[in-house]
Amino acid sequence: RGAYRRSRTRRSALIATASTAAVAAVLFFVVTGSPGWPVTRKTFFSAHYAGEIVGPALRGLELNLELLLVCGVSALALALLLAWLRTLRGPVFLPVRMLTAAYVDFFRGMPLIVLLLIIVFGVPGLQLTGVTNDPIILGGAALTINYSAYMAEDFRVGIESVHPSQRAAARAIGLTHGQTMRFVVLPQAIRRVVPALINDLVSLQKDTGLVYIGGAIDAVAAAHIQAAASFNYTSYVVVGLMFVLLTVPVTRYADWLTRRMDRQRTQGGTV
Known part of the structure; x- marks a missing residue:
């Protein structure tokens, strides 16, 4: 039986390889x-312009990674707070639940590029004392606001997926509401929504490239500058591949983590 399964596996691998190659x-x-391939190759796949953009794109990519780190941590913290506020029970907390629900619905529905334009160009127009006009900081704020709304829903779903008996058991042994959330509910909820949060972080990594619309010089802005000067779009292809190389390992990790959690749930359900 083992030899038969191995032969079937080899046969399937060969067929998959042959079909992919074909x-x-x-x-x-x-x-x-x-007919248009020669022009397309010269316009989008020029080795000369690809070599020129690598250095500026890598320097700009540092800004994208910094934004990913800062905005990712900020969005996760804000999203967890929003999700916790939405789960507060009792009529006294109705205004809090309504405000957090309105925040989540509004910023999830708002296109990110529109939000960036509003914040990056609208906040400086207010001329508020002590408020920065730096497009990098304002763009990061827009990314944090937008993605915190998405992540808040992930956290809320995770919190509500924990069976009420878990809370009841925690309260029965004398834990307060805060202790129940901290030691019982949140650990289970966060573990269940990790794959969804990783996918949100992957999207955030790509969307950091939108900060160039406010004047920040990131990898996308470097590509845009070269394309505008040379009327050649190879720089966009190179920068796009850089983002892909950063994204693929994270997405594969998210897929592996999802399969691992599915196996754990299946094994737990059959025992």
């Missing part, structure tokens, strides 16, 4: 055989 070959010949 599809790749067909796509290659279709693209390179098209």
